[in-house]
Structure formats: C-alpha cells, structure tokens
Amino acid sequence: xxxxxxxxxxxxxxxxxxxxxxxxxxxxxxxxxxxxxxxxxxxxxxxxxxxxxxxxxxxxxxxxxxxxxxxxxxxxxxxxxxxxxxxxxx
Amino acid sequence: xxxxxxxxxxxxxxxxxxxxxxxxxxxxxxxxxxxxxxxxxxxxxxxxxxxxxxxxxxxxxxxxxxxxxxxxxxxxxxxxxxxxxxxxxxxxxxxxxxxxxxxxxxxxxxxxxxxxxxxxxxxxxxxxxxxxxxxxxxxxxxxxxxxxxxxxxxxxxxxxxxxxxxxxxxxxxxxxxxxxxxxxxxxxxxxxxxxxxxxxxxxxxxxxxxxxxxxxxxxxxxxxxxxxxxxxxxxxxxxxxxxxxxxxxxxxxxxxxxxxxxxxxxxxxxxxxxxxxxxxxxxxxxxxxxxxxxxxxxxxxxxxxxxxxxxxxxxxxxxxxxxxxxxxxxxxxxxxxxxxxxxxxxxxxxxxxxxxxxxxxxxxxx
Numbered sequence: 001x002x003x004x005x006x007x008x009x010x011x012x013x014x015x016x017x018x019x020x021x022x023x024x025x026x027x028x029x030x031x032x033x034x035x036x037x038x039x040x041x042x043x044x045x046x047x048x049x050x051x052x053x054x055x056x057x058x059x060x061x062x063x064x065x066x067x068x069x070x071x072x073x074x075x076x077x078x079x080x081x082x083x084x085x086x087x088x089x090x
Numbered sequence: 091x092x093x094x095x096x097x098x099x100x101x102x103x104x105x106x107x108x109x110x111x112x113x114x115x116x117x118x119x120x121x122x123x124x125x126x127x128x129x130x131x132x133x134x135x136x137x138x139x140x141x142x143x144x145x146x147x148x149x150x151x152x153x154x155x156x157x158x159x160x161x162x163x164x165x166x167x168x169x170x171x172x173x174x175x176x177x178x179x180x181x182x183x184x185x186x187x188x189x190x191x192x193x194x195x196x197x198x199x200x201x202x203x204x205x206x207x208x209x210x211x212x213x214x215x216x217x218x219x220x221x222x223x224x225x226x227x228x229x230x231x232x233x234x235x236x237x238x239x240x241x242x243x244x245x246x247x248x249x250x251x252x253x254x255x256x257x258x259x260x261x262x263x264x265x266x267x268x269x270x271x272x273x274x275x276x277x278x279x280x281x282x283x284x285x286x287x288x289x290x291x292x293x294x295x296x297x298x299x300x301x302x303x304x305x306x307x308x309x310x311x312x313x314x315x316x317x318x319x320x321x322x323x324x325x326x327x328x329x330x331x332x333x334x335x336x337x338x339x340x341x342x343x344x345x346x347x348x349x350x351x352x353x354x355x356x357x358x359x360x361x362x363x364x365x366x367x368x369x370x371x372x373x374x375x376x377x378x379x380x381x382x383x384x385x386x387x388x389x390x391x392x393x394x395x396x397x398x399x400x401x402x403x404x405x406x407x408x409x410x411x412x413x414x415x416x417x418x419x420x421x422x423x424x425x426x427x428x429x430x431x432x433x434x435x436x437x438x439x440x441x442x443x444x445x446x447x448x449x450x451x452x453x454x455x456x
C-alpha cells in the first residue's frame with residue numbers, strides 16, 4: 001500500500017481526497033488503480049497512455065521522468081506526489 | 091609600532107572598538123573584536139595564543155583595560171597601543187574606512203549589519219540591487235514589502251491592475267482607502283514611504299511578448315514571479331532564459347504553495363519542470379480556486395528570502411529544488427527538479443526560439 005498525494009487542483013476528480021491509498025509495484029500500477037476507481041482523474045493526468053506533459057509524479061522526492069517513468073518501482077511506504085502545473089499568484 | 095607591523099612575525103593587531111567606530115576608520119590589516127565579544131570570540135579571531143597581540147581603541151584606554159581579560163584567556167603576550175588610532179592618525183599613518191552608509195542607514199539596517207553574512211558590504215550590495223516583481227498581488231505584496239524594508243535599492247513592479255475589494259483579504263500592500271487605485275502606483279507610494287532608500291519603478295502594463303524585452307532590459311538582476319496565469323509565467327520563463335536573469339518562482343492555490351529558483355543554465359527552468367502549459371479546459375480557474383489569505387504571505391516571504399540570498403550570494407538558494415507547502419497539515423515537502431537536456435528552451439537543441447503568447451485563460455478578472 002502506497003500513499004499518493006493528490007494536489008488541490010485534482011481533488012474534484014477524487015471526491016475531495018487529499019491523499020489516497022493505492023496498490024501497485026510501479027507508478028503505472030498505482031495510477032491504474034487510482035484511475036480505475038476515479039475515472040475522471042484519467043484525462044487530467046494522462047495523454048494517451050503516457051503522463052501528460054503538465055503533470056509530474058515524484059517518488060521519494062525524485063521526478064519519475066528522471067528514473068524509469070511510469071515503470072519506476074514503488075515500494076511500500078514510499079510517498080508519491082502527483083503535481084500538475086499551478087499558476088496562481090494573486 | 092608601525093614598522094613592526096610589516097615584519098613577518100608581526101603581532102596581531104586587534105581593534106576592540108564598536109562597529110560604528112571601526113567603520114569610520116581602522117588600521118589596515120587589523121582584525122575587529124569589540125570589547126564585549128572578547129571573551130566569546132578571541133579564540134576564533136586569534137587562533138594562536140602564542141602570537142603576540144597588540145590591541146587598540148580610540149585613545150588607548152579601553153585597549154589597556156582589556157589586557158587582563160586576554161591574559162586570563164591564555165594570551166600572555168598582549169600589549170595595548172598607546173594613544174590608539176587617534177595618535178596613529180596624528181602621525182599621518184594610513185587608515186581604512188568601510189562606511190559609505192550614513193547614520194540614518196546605519197540605524198535602519200543595524201539588524202542586517204549585525205549579521206556577519208550581510209554586514210556593511212552586504213547591505214551596500216542590497217542597496218545597489220535591482221529586483222523586478224511580476225505582479226503585485228498576493229505573492230508580490232509581501233515580497234515587495236520585505237525587499238523594500240531590506241533596502242533593495244531599486245524595485246520594479248509590473249502590474250496593470252487596480253486595487254479591488256476582493257484583494258484586501260491577502261494583498262497586504264494595499265489599504266481600504268486605496269480601492270480603485272492603480273496597484274503599481276499605490277505600491278510605489280507604500281514602498282517609498284516604508285523606505286526612502288528604495289527607488290520604485292512602475293510598469294502599469296501587462297507583460298506581453300511585445301513589451302517583455304524592453305522591460306527586462308532595464309537593468310534587472312533578479313525577477314520575483316508572482317504572476318497569476320500560465321501565459322505570463324511561460325513568457326517570463328522563456329524571456330528570463332534568453333536574458334540570463336534568475337527567476338524566483340512562487341505559486342499558490344487554496345492551501346498550497348510552491349517555491350523554487352530558476353537560474354538560467356545553472357539549474358532547471360520552468361519548462362524543464364513543465365514543458366507546456368495545460369490546455370485551457372484543464373487549467374484550474376484562479377478566480378474560482380480561492381486562496382487562504384495568509385498563504386501568499388508564507389510563499390511570497392519565502393520568495394523574498396530567496397531573492398535576498400541570491401542578491402547577497404549567501405546560503406543555498408532553491409535552485410533545482412521545488413519546495414511544496416501545505417498550510418492545512420502545516421507540511422513542507424521538497425522534490426528535486428533537474429535540467430532537462432531536451433528542454434525546449436534551455437536544452438541542448440532548443441525548439442522554442444521566439445515568444446509564444448498562449449491563450450489567456452486564467453488572468454481574466456472574475
């Protein structure tokens with residue numbers, strides 16, 4: 001079980017949850033688990049079958065794109081942060 | 091005494107006067123250790139207790155009085171310079187002067203001058219630093235106030251907005267009496283009132299591909315990005331990379347904020363982090379989003395902190411690190427961001443070489 005942090009901009013798609021437990025050995029598994037339960041999330045983070053360019057995923061503080069992308073392994077207890085671009089400043 | 095100072099086994103000359111006295115004039119090659127700090131810091135200033143020490147003050151009274159303290163600390167070979175710096179100067183010997191700060195500035199910035207990492211030199215640096223703020227809203231307000239208070243000599247403000255009632259819950263630069271006023275102009279008044287040392291330059295315009303080169307060419311060394319929309323942020327990123335100007339980036343939404351520093355070619359840029367903005371239909375609407383009033387206070391102050399560190403060249407700026415703040419659990423997280431060799435702007439083979447005006451989908455006032 002891994003905790004995935006959901007950014008405020010995507011909580012409408014997760015029923016308001018700020019963090020969700022997800023099952024899986026890789027980032028792809030985790031996100032498949034989440035988007036299976038919250039289908040509206042899918043269009044917000046995927047472009048076809050890859051992560052959308054305006055969404056980053058961090059495992060242990062590292063961008064998965066600098067590792068094995070969606071195939072990056074996730075171990076139990078690691079923190080996964082989902083982070084889309086955010087522009088507000090006012 | 092003077093000839094003796096040029097010899098290889100010269101004694102260590104220790105100035106025991108106050109900061110202010112030392113700034114006015116001091117003997118070249120001397121170290122500074124105010125009377126009150128002798129016990130605590132002598133070992134740091136004079137690591138070798140066997141090296142002879144000569145203390146001096148203005149006329150030789152204090153420097154004589156401190157000798158027993160030195161002896162008690164194990165510095166046996168210590169003498170006082172008779173007549174002090176007054177006699178030294180009367181003999182026509184050279185002195186150094188550190189101060190170009192007048193009494194008003196010495197008082198105003200005294201808490202900076204007390205920090206070794208800032209000091210007179212750092213304060214002078216700040217007074218000569220030019221920082222441009224993009225947006226004088228939630229993030230820009232605290233950033234501008236702290237930068238002006240710190241004595242950043244030239245502050246630019248790009249904002250074409252007017253003060254609205256809905257701003258006052260968080261935009262602490264403005265007061266109720268200023269409703270309807272130009273933000274840039276109102277900010278200029280407040281900042282120059284706060285600190286007359288600051289020269290505020292206003293740009294009552296929206297940053298566009300048409301004006302960005304002109305604005306960035308006006309001598310700005312650092313940019314604090316407090317924009318409220320993607321088109322401005324991407325425009326600013328591309329321009330700052332091409333102009334080689336570091337950007338202190340901050341963004342906020344509801345209870346959460348992000349801060350990082352984009353230093354062109356030394357660290358990642360915004361497009362290394364997010365190569366493209368989200369399509370308008372997927373971008374959160376700023377006006378609908380809402381924000382806890384104090385959140386921009388936290389994030390904007392962190393931006394001011396980064397800007398001051400960069401200006402002073404101290405500490406470890408948030409280059410390559412994205413700091414995430416969540417106000418509800420009161421939690422900071424940090425994630426790494428790296429330069430992307432395939433970055434369309436700062437990568438090895440840039441594909442974006444001219445400004446892009448993205449459709450404006452978030453900056454429209456509610």
